[in-house]
Amino acid sequence: MENLSLFIMAGYGTDDNYEDPGFATPVAGGRGMYKLWSGNWAVWGGGTYTINEKTSFNTQISYDEGENLGIAANIAYDIVPGLTITAEVDYLHAGDFDEPDFSNWTGADDEDSLGGMLRFQRSF
Template sequence: EMGIEHAYIELGGFRIGKTDSLFSTFTDYSSGVLNDGLVPYGPFATLQIAYTYTGANGFSAAIALEQGDEDEGEFASGITEDYAPYVVGGVSLTQGWGKIGVVAGYDSWEQEVAVKGRLDVNITDTASVFVMAAWDSGGNSGPNLSDGANFYAPWGGDWAVWGGTAIKFNEKATFNAEVGYDDFDNFSIAANIAYDLVPGFTITPEIAYVDNFDIDDSDAWGVNVRFQRTF
């Protein structure tokens, strides 16, 4: 089965078309690991009309009307069936020390709100850390389609938190890590080293671990290796 992930027109801060939800992109997704979002932090594919303002002082603000997407599967409520679209808005500030931002999404079909905040800190020129937290007004319903989950809150329960780091060892190697945990005791950790073998060719081995502290024998390990050629 084939599909189009991104197809949009963007001009002067305005964007219209299909792409990832502003709720996920405005807070810069999560980290540099391959398996980011093992504890999910937001939806992706959606039809969207959006505008982003970027000021010279590092301040940014954005707003979007979104439709959702039926391919989000069991972790979201899919396409809205209401007359009103989903609404997303966010503000952020980027300075030399890092970045801070908050974004909120309103699911007009479920009539629920999700809010997510993120803080990035540049410890040195080659090392940074982030922490991100989210809350869902309808989180007790559970993260699946049959329970009518908020499109903007695919994590389990009312809240979720994430943290991570990126450390550039040298010109070729960068270490990335991400930890996630939510209200339903879902836990995840993933770490990798992205190594630029030659300019334009990156090899990234990664290890990941997931568990649910409330369910016996639910832990699992995984290993991935990505070979990426950029032309």
């Protein structure tokens, strides 16, 4: 299908140093600048379907060893050449939310969170 593009990727990174109080101050909760996911592994996937010349649908899903699940979906519409409006909805399930060492870089204050945005983008 020429209107569909997909991707999948995975990452692995040890969290041993990020859990060691002697190595990381403050203790990073298993995450770091180059390994933002919880646990040792994570997987991401998604795709874009071009509906017509001006409209496309995009979705992305991520999951990691800490049972964190993120889903994003959006519709982008080119109003005129160089001006795009994108409506997006996002879902986050924080898998380790009730654990005492839970580390949350998203600012979410609930185990399940829903959000969205409306973006106007001008390209020159």
